[in-house]
Amino acid sequence: MAFKFKDIKIIQKLVDNPTMTLKEVANQLGLSLALVHKRVKRLEEEGIIRGIKSTFNPFDETISIACFFKSTKHAKEILCGFHNLPYEVSFVLENDVHYQIVVSIPPSETNQLLQRLNAFRRYSEEFFIQVVLKPRGKGWTHLLDAYNKDTNSWEMPIADMLAEVRELAG
Template structure:
């Protein structure tokens, strides 16, 4: 399926406000409510829309500290990568894990209460990850820009 202009407007609008009513969405993209609803259902069924979430304020939740961790593994064998990926997916404080091309094999995005909490996460989880040869942690001082919206 290819996306037309209306599909793109629907996706862009829902990325900014996923709780928007179908009536408001249909007005925004100049479609009837029933036609708009059918398009949204099709975009969901075709996998363009994977789900809907609430974006929480990390400070209010008590995890204002963001840490990026570069990880280099001892080897690149499939079983080493697979074991690492399964283990890291079980750490609740890890928001993202990316397999990289470059100096690190993986980059993790972790949230914590503060540096002491990160030390706990490091001690209890990160040091126990299989196949790790080296780890480098960088603390974010301030988030300058952040979005979840993909360019449409």
């Protein structure tokens, strides 16, 4: 599908504020409501926009705690303990003894969770924890800025990014 710059701006507005009406999008972009509606319909038909859904998150902010462990005898009990948590939990199974569990929790629950995780240590041969902090508000809409309206193409400044990484690495 060939993108138009207006399509990118419409998508960016809808992603930045999912509760925004098409009329508000049109007003902010200086476009007619009919044009915005037509473009959104086309994006839906092309599969770029796949339905509209409301999202619910009971917490304003979360952090992720990643727990890596090895257990040859008690893996089932540890996994069940994580599964019973009232939070979003992701499981990564490397093999039948190595596991990674990521729990997303509100910051106010961090100390209590870490204390409870400490109890799992005695049931595992290896055990360590990482706290994963997510930057606020960045999301992914900044990637839409990679669309060049003059060439109607996506341009990622990979060479610039690699040079920056090399400079930081010394």
